[in-house]
Amino acid sequence: MTQVTKTDVLIVGAGPVGLFAVFELGLLDLKCHLIDILDRPGGQCAELYPEKPIYDIPALPVVSGQELVDRLMEQIRPFDPQFTFSRIVASLERLPDGGFRVTTDEGEAFEAKVVVIAAGGGSFQPKRPPIPGIEAYEGKSVFYAVRRMEAFRGEDLLIVGGGDSALDWTLNLQPVARRLTLVHRRPEFRAAPDSVNKMLALKEAGKIDFQVGQVKALTGENGMLKSATVKGPQDEVEIACTRLLPFFGLTMKLGPVAEWGINLNENLIPVDTEKFETSEPGIFAIGDINHYPGKLKLILSGFHEAALMAQAAKRIVHPNEKVVFQYTTSSTSLQKKLGVLD
Amino acid sequence: MTKLTFIAFDGATFEVEAENGSTVMENAIRNGVPGIEAECGGACACATCHVYVDEEWTDVVGQPEAMEEDMLDFAYEVQPNSRLSCQIRVREELDGLVVRVPERQA
Structure with a gap:
């Protein structure tokens, strides 16, 4: 019997949006495990343009792709995210209790209450x-x-x-x-x-x-x-x-996501703009891979989507907890989670 | 404004007025020229905006720099007049430039 790794939220894709989702979910006490086909975090930022400048990240007039990834990794460190690299998510099935079982191409198995697809343009595969x-x-x-x-x-x-x-x-x-x-x-x-x-x-x-x-x-x-x-x-x-x-070199392909029973539209996943949930309850899609009226494929849009998705994910994982909206600037409980409280 | 002509693989011709300083790729995308994908958005990181520069224009357009040559390794059916259109900046001397779109991008 294969060993099963259990987590609250399984994130498919460790690009900038998948990484920031760890932060927003972490503030709500949700543990994350990320799977990515590349051998390191960062997605397109790390693979396509690590040294190229990005000019539209709020409050960072200019940042390179790799530096953005490094800063995100630092920002999410307090939440101790777990990573499985160099793997593609091969299958996803719903469990009787409403959670999900996810299996990689190498046979590793994961169980999570919520799945977040942050797979960008798809998985990098040999051209x-x-x-x-x-x-x-x-x-x-x-x-x-x-x-x-x-x-x-x-x-x-x-x-x-x-x-x-x-x-x-x-x-x-x-x-x-x-x-x-x-x-x-x-x-x-x-x-x-x-x-x-x-x-x-x-x-x-x-x-x-x-x-x-x-x-x-x-x-x-x-x-x-x-x-x-x-x-x-x-x-x-x-x-x-x-x-x-x-x-x-590598090219991006949607890959097995297409076989998970989620509605697709021209290789993008339609979502609502309240929770960024797909046609399958409990499966969310954020970042470049999703689509909704007015969608812009910007990293900053993906960050926003991650924050709203996290609220909905929290209600699924901890249905009996009341979620109180708090600011990191003033909330001592959030500061404790971030490890910045003296 | 500088006039550019794109010839799609099926022979369809697109004549566009391009602003100097913009890239040839941007003008292809804005005008819906088929066959230019520009997956990476112009970062010289994907080789999916590959074009063939008309023989009469290769001298004026010039040769790719080292980074572009590296990316051209990933393009489909590379020829001596191959360029990545995101790396050609529109300028007055290019008025009348003709580029052809290959059968497919990488």
Whole structure:
């Protein structure tokens, strides 16, 4: 029997809005557990634009994506939120007592009275390169991640990309593969200079091949690759390969949320503007993933949604408690929760 | 104002009057040019506002900077005249600029 983690509120997505929800829920004595597909908090702020400035957070004239995340993490620390990273929420089912059971793609199970979907533009997943027919090879001879290096022993490996993933796996899999070819559309790389130098040294030593170009076509049978056609600056070359690892970064996909029985509208979740609750009682949606008349996809709107959602979540988790509205500035009980009372 | 022409993948032409200082991407979005997604909103962080600059204009428009080149790695069917339209700022010299939208974004 798998161990079940119990919490008051399960938050899907650890972007800025999911993080701030911890604060608003925490003030109301609700404990939170967050699940995110990335390996760290911050969502798009951390993955897409950690160093880019944001100018529309109230009272912060300018803040970088990463700094906003760092400040939110500091702000919610008193509430001791729990995180499960690098997981996607695979399933969600309603329990007889009205709560929910949530399971990740790795089988971890959670039970919560309330589920908050703060999944932004969806979950970050590997981008599929624009090669016709690549789907037929996926999971058999085309992989977007390396789970076990041994799976590539003795294979003719083609790695495509110019970032850290492509270069790191080139260096790590070179000793394991029978032959390894790296393909990138230009001779410059985004990856760390040290990795690039190591790769170039392997190339000089004749231990790997490097080809400038873009993969245009794949040849093989029954999902097993035989070769790839690479269009270079001058002409096309055919490269024999039995395994292909494309590293084209991440894209956002709605993912399994679509299968949870919640009403959707063009990949967004319609909610009411009093509680930000979905068509399923007890499941809320806040931030970029929800929709209502006048919706703006702004972080500050998501913060507002989190505050109102928290009031409704409180009534579900503690139905017999009377909620008294209080200000953090003047309420000693809120200050005690924040750990700022002497 | 500077005149820009977008040619969608299906051949539909969009002629727009663009304000100098705005980005080519912003003008595509404002005018509903199909095929420009601009998922990240213009932060040079997603490669979904990819366009092909008309051959006659590549010199005037110029080459992408290093950060944009890095993002172009993620674009679909990159060619020597590929640019991310959020990184092209509209200016007087671009009056008459023609860009084509690729078959799809990443």
